[in-house]
Amino acid sequence: MRPLIHPSIEDVTVEGILHALSDPVRAAIYVELAGSACTNICSNFLQMSDRSIPKSTLSQHFRALREAGLVHSERHGVEMHNTSRCIEIEQRFPGLLPAILNAHRVQAADRARALKRKQATARKQGG
Amino acid sequence: MRPLIHPSIEDVTVEGILHALSDPVRAAIYVELAGSACTNICSNFLQMSDRSIPKSTLSQHFRALREAGLVHSERHGVEMHNTSRCIEIEQRFPGLLPAILNAHRVQAADRARALKRKQATARKQGG
DNA sequence: TCCATAGTTCGTATGTTACGAACTAAAGAA
């Protein structure tokens, strides 16, 4: 098992952050992680929302978040504990993460609203 | 020549925006475009900064920006005029684009400072 | 009608990502 790689904060790039968060699964993981203090793979993400994502894929996603500098990972016994590096990143790129997280909230709210409307329409047509 | 595709603003996604701007070339194009009112491929980007980027590649990058909803393109005679859709996007995802553009500024400034320091060190060692 | 300019499309070579199978590593039970 190769050692965990965490870039120093000066080596964290905007491109890297945007790329990491441009994947819907990673974005969902990061949103979750920014809310709670700490997360690991099995406890939270093996059956995400609707579909379930394979462990190997999740492992790669966590690695991507870690190597982009978004997340700090530590092995505790058999588990991996992941925490957001949001304080460091906020210092380096002020406002970036809050704006992205907020945009995700806006989008989630919009989608929920659209779904509700669609369901209402379906009920009307059905009955 | 297939018609230009512009997603309506409700169909623009955070993931799409982040992915589009996670490429350094597209980010540079978009930074330029957000500064000036309007841009086309040949006049501005065929010899970007140091290296020159092939036309076909630039064409694809502009398409990516357009289909992510970041840019509006219009053919004027033989030229293509591109403008940022920043007002719409600001309405839908408030603060997102300013934060990303600011982060790119911070990064560019940091890189310039690091380069200067490196050159100074090289001068000291050389003479 | 011919040519130049601006940009697009296509084919291919190269890179990236997803996922199952096989693995490592720690913790606890027998």
Next chain:
DNA sequence: TTCTTTAGTTCGTAACATACGAACTATGGA
């Protein structure tokens, strides 16, 4: 100690994405 369970990683491969040169389209002007 050895077996088993749990948590996560790594590897191989198939599917998808991207970059770039060559060939193309479309417009404007000589």
